[in-house]
Amino acid sequence: MILEPIISEHEIKSRIDALVQDIVESMPSRKLTVVGLLKGSFMFMSDMVRALHNRDFHLIVDFMGVSSYGSGTTSTGEIKLIHDLSVPLQDSHILLIDDIMDTGNTIHFVLKYLMAKKPASLKTCVLLDKSERRIIDYKPDFIGFSVPNEFVVGYGLDYAHHHRELPYIATLTLEEEK
Numbered sequence: 660m661i662l663e664p665i666i667s668e669h670e671i672k673s674r675i676d677a678l679v680q681d682i683v684e685s686m687p688s689r690k691l692t693v694v695g696l697l698k699g700s701f702m703f704m705s706d707m708v709r710a711l712h713n714r715d716f717h718l719i720v721d722f723m724g725v726s727s728y729g730s731g732t733t734s735t736g737e738i739k740l741i742h743d744l745s746v747p748l749q750d751s752h753i754l755l756i757d758d759i760m761d762t763g764n765t766i767h768f769v770l771k772y773l774m775a776k777k778p779a780s781l782k783t784c785v786l787l788d789k790s791e792r793r794i795i796d797y798k799p800d801f802i803g804f805s806v807p808n809e810f811v812v813g814y815g816l817d818y819a820h821h822h823r824e825l826p827y828i829a830t831l832t833l834e835e836e837k
């Protein structure tokens with residue numbers, strides 16, 4: 660298994676500052692409910708909420724868990740809710756945060772679910788966009804980095820439950836693929 664760093668800790672940090680600047684300029688309210696998708700978004704989420712706090716946002720922080728992948732590198736396409744929200748969302752300004760948008764199936768499922776709660780507004784922010792594999796026609800409002808069609812791990816993203824703890828993003832190549 661080969662791990663090759665592609666986005667450093669420092670690059671992630673500077674990009675988050677720029678993303679939060681975009682959010683400052685385009686969100687209609689300084690009061691946000693930030694919804695993170697477990698587990699992949701946990702590290703990005705914690706850096707984003709601190710950066711938003713530093714720009715005077717007042718936040719409610721919540722998480723949702725959905726399962727899309729098994730333990731491998733290919734999507735099953737079937738999305739299931741495995742951890743529900745714990746705060747009401749009606750009339751709130753939601754910022755949905757995820758680690759990576761790949762086919763778009765996950766975000767599509769979650770957006771439908773969140774829209775049904777009748778929020779005042781709903782925007783999406785993903786750290787990584789692997790747009791080459793998109794099946795659903797949707798572009799997140801805020802995107803950290805575009806990544807090529809390769810499997811990436813670190814900074815919350817896993818391969819078979821491993822590598823989430825890396826502070827940077829790396830591509831993962833299995834030896835047998837080489």
Ligand code: IMP
Nearest residue numbers: 699760761762763764765810811816817
């Ligand atoms: P989508 O439903 O195909 O857009 O996939 C989104 C979810 O699949 C993400 O939230 C990740 O959990 C997972 N995923 C997609 N691509 C990768 C990857 O390259 N590495 C790790 N997880 C991934």
Ligand code: MG
Nearest residue numbers: 696697698699
């Ligand atoms: Mg995920």
